[in-house]
Amino acid sequence: MRRRHSPFGDNRKMTAPPKRNATGKSAAVKEKNDGPQTCNVALLGFGTVGSSVARILCERSNTHLRLTHVLNRNVARKKVDWLPSSVLWTESIDDVLSSNADIVVEVMGGLQPTEDWIRRALTSGKSVVTANKQLIARSGPELIGLARQMNQQIQFGASVAGGVPVISGLHDGLGGDELFKIRGILNGTCNYILSQIEANGIPFATALREAQKLGFAEADPTEDIDGLDARAKLAILARVGLHCNVRPESIVARSISAIDSIDFEYANQLGCTIRQISCAELMPESKGKAKQLFAAVQPALVELASPLARVEGSQNLVVATGKYGGETVFGGHGAGGHPTAVAVVSDILAIARSTTITTTTSNAAQPAETTPTVTADFTAKHYLRFLVKDRPGIIASLATILSQSGINIDSVLQKPGCPKSHLPFLITLEECKASLVEQALQQINSLDFLVQPCLHLPIL
Numbered sequence: 281m282r283r284r285h286s287p288f289g290d291n292r293k294m295t296a297p298p299k300r301n302a303t304g305k306s307a308a309v310k311e312k313n314d315g316p317q318t319c320n321v322a323l324l325g326f327g328t329v330g331s332s333v334a335r336i337l338c339e340r341s342n343t344h345l346r347l348t349h350v351l352n353r354n355v356a357r358k359k360v361d362w363l364p365s366s367v368l369w370t371e372s373i374d375d376v377l378s379s380n381a382d383i384v385v386e387v388m389g390g391l392q393p394t395e396d397w398i399r400r401a402l403t404s405g406k407s408v409v410t411a412n413k414q415l416i417a418r419s420g421p422e423l424i425g426l427a428r429q430m431n432q433q434i435q436f437g438a439s440v441a442g443g444v445p446v447i448s449g450l451h452d453g454l455g456g457d458e459l460f461k462i463r464g465i466l467n468g469t470c471n472y473i474l475s476q477i478e479a480n481g482i483p484f485a486t487a488l489r490e491a492q493k494l495g496f497a498e499a500d501p502t503e504d505i506d507g508l509d510a511r512a513k514l515a516i517l518a519r520v521g522l523h524c525n526v527r528p529e530s531i532v533a534r535s536i537s538a539i540d541s542i543d544f545e546y547a548n549q550l551g552c553t554i555r556q557i558s559c560a561e562l563m564p565e566s567k568g569k570a571k572q573l574f575a576a577v578q579p580a581l582v583e584l585a586s587p588l589a590r591v592e593g594s595q596n597l598v599v600a601t602g603k604y605g606g607e608t609v610f611g612g613h614g615a616g617g618h619p620t621a622v623a624v625v626s627d628i629l630a631i632a633r634s635t636t637i638t639t640t641t642s643n644a645a646q647p648a649e650t651t652p653t654v655t656a657d658f659t660a661k662h663y664l665r666f667l668v669k670d671r672p673g674i675i676a677s678l679a680t681i682l683s684q685s686g687i688n689i690d691s692v693l694q695k696p697g698c699p700k701s702h703l704p705f706l707i708t709l710e711e712c713k714a715s716l717v718e719q720a721l722q723q724i725n726s727l728d729f730l731v732q733p734c735l736h737l738p739i740l
């Protein structure tokens with residue numbers, strides 16, 4: 281019997297016959313010698329993703345997966361007539377834990393009681409599938425450790441990029457390479473808003489309001505706009521693809537809220553566009569120095585020719601770069617009930633399959649995980665957009681401060697015909713460290729001709 285590798289690299293021991301867990305129940309799917317067996321699935325959460333998972337489980341007749349339980353708070357209002365009458369609707373986690381469900385699917389979201397319930401499911405001898413990025417980014421290693429201890433599995437393919445199979449792609453498809461860089465567009469809300477500002481020349485606030493009206497942005501959009509959602513996903517990708525143990529809080533996240541339509545005009549003049557980019561890159565190791573990971577989630581200029589520039593609306597895209605295989609691109613629907621449910625059902629099937637295929641495998645195949653120092657101090661070209669009350673000598677003042685910091689100006693651009701009281705113009709800088717620019721900007725932002733603080737974006 282083969283047990284599937286966990287994407288976090290800590291496989292359970294490969295032993296047959298099927299295990300008995302602490303409660304004495306048989307683990308995961310029961311073994312049978314005569315063809316495919318039924319795998320019982322319990323669903324925690326019947327919202328956008330949960331109802332789509334239920335729909336797929338009921339409509340696809342050839343998967344041998346059987347939905348047995350749907351748990352939700354105030355469950356009566358959730359009941360639908362398209363699920364078989366055999367499904368038990370419940371508000372009690374104990375009903376699920378004491379049942380014959382083989383796999384518990386968590387699609388409620390939030391950190392609690394979710395984490396407790398996942399722990400209890402694993403210790404009750406059930407494998408778990410979850411779409412919960414915040415939980416996996418924070419507690420993934422501990423939950424996987426518990427799963428291993430209980431000889432169960434936990435899969436979380438839907439937690440990053442919704443329906444795009446990037447986690448299995450990095451772990452299985454590119455496991456033979458030595459990946460050193462992952463760049464991506466991991467938040468569909470930000471991408472939708474930026475695409476709208478670009479396409480329609482509208483202000484950020486208008487684009488956000490429209491996204492909220494259409495259901496592409498939450499009533500409280502902070503997690504998305506400020507990059508907190510994407511950095512949880514980036515922490516998961518860094519672990520799966522780069523084998524780096526990274527806390528989401530250690531990744532710098534910058535908001536997209538200062539981007540204006542004028543920035544797209546200037547970016548286009550530079551042959552670029554602006555996207556919220558999540559980037560994690562391992563630096564080559566130098567003797568005696570701790571491993572370094574550059575990681576950040578921020579709005580950035582990307583060349584129009586880059587695949588990242590062509591991501592429109594709420595799509596997601598991840599570009600993984602390896603020492604041997606070069607660049608590999610994963611793209612598609614990063615959110616939405618059905619696409620995300622596909623990833624969830626694929627994880628369920630992977631667990632179900634892994635209990636029935638007989639192969640041998642070795643834990644030694646997994647690269648060791650390291651805990652690098654995390655920095656956002658990228659060396660890059662930089663875009664500085666100013667909004668000023670015009671007067672003579674502005675460029676000279678800025679150039680003096682930049683040159684005192686050892687920073688070289690590459691170009692200066694000014695759109696003609698703008699009001700003198702709110703004059704936007706652009707300075708691009710030659711390659712230098714982001715920290716140098718930030719230092720210079722502390723001085724620059726106190727200059728009295730600035731109408732608002734300078735917008736600083738890296739040019740990737």
Ligand SMILES: NC(=O)c1ccc[n+]([C@@H]2O[C@H](COP(=O)([O-])OP(=O)(O)OC[C@H]3O[C@@H](n4cnc5c(N)ncnc54)[C@H](OP(=O)(O)O)[C@@H]3O)[C@@H](O)[C@H]2O)c1
Nearest residue numbers: 325326327328329330352353387388389411412615616620
């Ligand atoms: N939606 C997407 O496109 C997407 C994409 C990728 C990943 N995900 C992840 O998938 C998970 C679910 O997302 P979703 O969009 O389906 O959320 P959702 O529509 O809000 O559904 C969550 C469901 O869980 C129920 N629930 C929440 N807390 C509960 C609790 N303590 N006890 C019992 N039931 C509870 C909710 O009940 P109420 O109706 O009472 O609120 C709701 O029915 C989240 O972790 C999310 O990050 C979502």
